[in-house]
Amino acid sequence: MRAGYLSAPSPLPGFGLSFGITISILSITVLLPIAALVGHGLGIGAADLWEVISARRIRAALALSFRAALAASVFNLVFGLALAWALVRYRFWGRRLIDAAIDLPFALPTAVAGIALTALYAPSGVFGQLLSPLGIQIAYTETGIWLALIFIGLPFVVRTVQPVIEEIDREVEEASATLGARRTYTLRRVILPMLTPALLTGFALALARSFGEYGSVIFIAGNLPFQTEIAPLLIVIRLEEYNYDAATAIGLAMLLISFAMLLTINAIQIWSRRRIGNV
Amino acid sequence: MIHTISLGTHVLAQGTFIRKLGDGRIEIDTGGQRLAGTPVAGPLSAPRSGSPLRRLMSAPRWKGGLFAALSAIPLAFAAATAPRAQEASEILNVSYDPTREFYRQYNTLFRDWWASQGHEEVTLRQSHGGSGGQARSVIDGLEATVVTLALSADISAIAERTGKIPADWQTRLPHNSSPYTSTIVFLVRDGNPKAIADWDDLTRDDVQVITPNPKTSGGARWNFMAAWAWALKEHDGDEQAARDYMTALFHNVPVLDTGARGATNTFTQRGIGDVLLAWENEAFLALAEQGDAAFDIVVPSVSVLAEPPVTLVDGNIRSDAQRAAAEAYLTHLYSPEAQALALRNFYRAWDTSAASEEDISRFPAVERLSIDAFGGWALVQPTFFGDGGVFDQIYEGQ
Numbered sequence: 001m002r003a004g005y006l007s008a009p010s011p012l013p014g015f016g017l018s019f020g021i022t023i024s025i026l027s028i029t030v031l032l033p034i035a036a037l038v039g040h041g042l043g044i045g046a047a048d049l050w051e052v053i054s055a056r057r058i059r060a061a062l063a064l065s066f067r068a069a070l071a072a073s074v075f076n077l078v079f080g081l082a083l084a085w086a087l088v089r090y091r092f093w094g095r096r097l098i099d100a101a102i103d104l105p106f107a108l109p110t111a112v113a114g115i116a117l118t119a120l121y122a123p124s125g126v127f128g129q130l131l132s133p134l135g136i137q138i139a140y141t142e143t144g145i146w147l148a149l150i151f152i153g154l155p156f157v158v159r160t161v162q163p164v165i166e167e168i169d170r171e172v173e174e175a176s177a178t179l180g181a182r183r184t185y186t187l188r189r190v191i192l193p194m195l196t197p198a199l200l201t202g203f204a205l206a207l208a209r210s211f212g213e214y215g216s217v218i219f220i221a222g223n224l225p226f227q228t229e230i231a232p233l234l235i236v237i238r239l240e241e242y243n244y245d246a247a248t249a250i251g252l253a254m255l256l257i258s259f260a261m262l263l264t265i266n267a268i269q270i271w272s273r274r275r276i277g278n279v
Numbered sequence: 280m281i282h283t284i285s286l287g288t289h290v291l292a293q294g295t296f297i298r299k300l301g302d303g304r305i306e307i308d309t310g311g312q313r314l315a316g317t318p319v320a321g322p323l324s325a326p327r328s329g330s331p332l333r334r335l336m337s338a339p340r341w342k343g344g345l346f347a348a349l350s351a352i353p354l355a356f357a358a359a360t361a362p363r364a365q366e367a368s369e370i371l372n373v374s375y376d377p378t379r380e381f382y383r384q385y386n387t388l389f390r391d392w393w394a395s396q397g398h399e400e401v402t403l404r405q406s407h408g409g410s411g412g413q414a415r416s417v418i419d420g421l422e423a424t425v426v427t428l429a430l431s432a433d434i435s436a437i438a439e440r441t442g443k444i445p446a447d448w449q450t451r452l453p454h455n456s457s458p459y460t461s462t463i464v465f466l467v468r469d470g471n472p473k474a475i476a477d478w479d480d481l482t483r484d485d486v487q488v489i490t491p492n493p494k495t496s497g498g499a500r501w502n503f504m505a506a507w508a509w510a511l512k513e514h515d516g517d518e519q520a521a522r523d524y525m526t527a528l529f530h531n532v533p534v535l536d537t538g539a540r541g542a543t544n545t546f547t548q549r550g551i552g553d554v555l556l557a558w559e560n561e562a563f564l565a566l567a568e569q570g571d572a573a574f575d576i577v578v579p580s581v582s583v584l585a586e587p588p589v590t591l592v593d594g595n596i597r598s599d600a601q602r603a604a605a606e607a608y609l610t611h612l613y614s615p616e617a618q619a620l621a622l623r624n625f626y627r628a629w630d631t632s633a634a635s636e637e638d639i640s641r642f643p644a645v646e647r648l649s650i651d652a653f654g655g656w657a658l659v660q661p662t663f664f665g666d667g668g669v670f671d672q673i674y675e676g677q
Contacts, residue, residue, distance in 0.1 A: 057675065124550030140534050140551070223492060223535040225674035236537070237494040240411040241666055242418075242436060 034255070041252045044245050052249035057225055058234060062253060065231040068142060069211040072149035073157075077203045079150075080157030081195070087158075088165040102158050105151055110215030113151055118220045121147065140222035145230065148216040153206030160202035164195055196272050204265040208258050300615070300632050308396075313614055315630075368604040369402040373423035375410035375497060375587070376540045377561050381459075381624040382427070388620060389611055393604065401604045409538045410497030417441070417592065424596070424605045427589040429497030431455070432656035434590055443594025457586035458612035459626035462647050463505040465577040466546065466555040466562045473553045477579050478509040481554060482527040489552035490532060491542040493664050498539035500664055501585045502556040507663075508648045509581040526673045547574070558585065563625035563641070584647035 041049060052058065087099055105113065121128045121138040128139060138144050168191065176186040214232040222228040231254055238247035294307035294314065306315045374382055386403040394400055406413065406421075410429035417423045418440045428434055431449055438444035449456045467475050473486055481488050491499040506528055507521055514520035534551055536542040539561060546555035547565055554577075557565070562576050589609050596602045611617055615633035622628045622638040631639045653659050663669045 118549065122549035122551060139549070218537060222533055223537065237492070239415060240495050242440070243666055246666065
């Protein structure tokens with residue numbers, strides 16, 4: 001970035017005002033809390049931080065949170081794409097209703113979602129009753145955590161991919177067909193490359209969101225240490241012990257992991273753009 | 280007519296006679312405060328030891344704190360008479376989960392009584408949540424006027440971290456500042472199909488136990504200590520054997536909810552587990568709400584004396600009028616009417632004089648060990664529930 005870039009007069013008026021508003025709001029709502037977390041973390045010292053994070057129980061919780069978030073987001077990637085595709089390309093009865101329902105996980109308090117899922121999938125629940133004779137238990141196991149994370153992550157994928165599918169010109173597919181490509185080939189070499197950036201963005205959003213999710217998971221997870229105890233719960237537990245340093249350490253670890261995940265996904269995006277050209 | 284009553288060895292109070300309580304004591308009105316005690320005839324005489332009041336108020340702890348509190352109240356009232364008219368008082372009661380119903384009723388009772396004493400009306404607000412989380416909110420700046428939490432460790436944490444409560448707060452009111460107590464019992468499915476009778480049944484392979492996480496729930500810490508009390512007694516004080524028992528017990532716990540209400544719901548609504556370790560008042564409440572047909576209460580041979588204490592948050596008091604109202608709010612919890620209300624809400628209260636027979640006879644006899652037997656919460660909290668404590672070791676060892 002050139003020196004004086006920010007102060008250089010832009011041909012558009014109102015740069016100073018809009019930039020000022022952006023930075024102020026961003027600082028108050030996002031940067032300051034994160035800076036406070038990092039600042040508190042710096043006061044603890046690297047050795048102590050590492051000691052907290054490297055404890056077996058914290059590692060188990062972080063691994064569980066990451067594993068469940070990844071599984072749920074991969075599921076959402078596939079299922080969300082199919083859902084978005086169906087909503088854009090086909091006209092069927094109730095389409096608008098389903099389209100509106102996609103946003104419900106955004107709107108519903110996560111605690112309500114968690115309680116509802118638990119009520120349905122607990123052994124005494126509507127679905128749980130059908131599954132438990134088969135020896136399948138969902139509530140209070142890791143599968144239950146996946147379910148809750150799928151629920152909260154789905155709209156991220158659908159809502160980022162949907163507008164891109166709407167923008168795809170039918171002519172491109174027709175051209176591909178007239179040139180002799182089979183349907184799967186068109187899908188693989190023409191459609192998917194155009195959707196990849198949006199898919200990756202949606203995937204990244206869903207992954208980051210579900211990695212830190214607390215409200216819905218807490219009800220459906222059994223919260224047993226080493227088995228179904230997610231990292232955000234451990235933060236709450238450390239706070240209950242008034243152990244703010246350990247809570248900060250876990251928070252920082254989660255922040256770093258999220259940051260690394262987003263960075264990796266961004267790198268993949270750049271790589272895929274180079275490979276297939278900027279779509 | 281003015282009567283003098285004695286409240287203990289050194290404390291006397293004077294006021295207008297209201298009524299006889301039937302057990303030798305009378306109730307008087309000291310101008311804003313109703314007190315019950317043994318009437319003093321002629322020169323000061325020490326009350327009979329073993330009188331109801333001696334039992335009600337344990338003298339050594341009570342002398343300093345309560346004397347100051349009680350004698351301050353009428354004084355404060357006298358002083359506050361003039362400016363009180365302008366100062367609207369507000370009391371925010373920060374409490375824990377299962378007291379929701381009790382304090383809703385008590386607030387009505389107190390508001391009416393306070394108004395009947397000729398005071399300016401007070402605004403009463405209540406806040407409920409997990410005990411530890413509520414304590415943290417107060418530490419982080421929630422303007423609580425009084426705190427009524429699940430265990431003294433949580434109030435001591437506020438005292439320690441903010442200095443808004445004096446360190447000796449627990450001696451300020453009778454009975455370790457606990458106007459009502461409870462204990463830990465078992466709630467089992469109707470007819471007790473797994474034949475659960477006592478703590479040793481909970482470690483059987485075919486039994487699933489529901490209890491919340493002691494790290495996040497005050498009630499769960501009482502559960503843990505009740506089990507520990509039994510195990511220690513059963514194994515003649517062998518701590519390793521008690522630890523083994525606790526490990527086996529938590530091996531049978533399929534879900535660790537974060538709060539007592541959550542655990543009750545897991546057991547009653549979701550149908551998980553064979554036995555719920557619960558506050559006695561929560562167990563009775565579950566019976567009342569779900570109908571007697573769904574569950575049974577099993578009383579173990581040994582349990583704990585669970586004392587949920589109350590205190591004033593001195594550092595948050597803004598005016599004399601507010602202090603007077605808040606202190607009265609707490610001391611009135613010990614009045615026969617409030618005690619009867621606590622009994623009706625399934626708490627084991629101390630004064631049964633105004634309660635109905637049904638509410639008193641509900642409670643089965645059980646040996647309740649005091650937490651002091653294990654060194655008090657100041658020692659128990661870090662040893663058992665601190666980072667790396669006994670509870671953590673149970674899971675670390677698996």
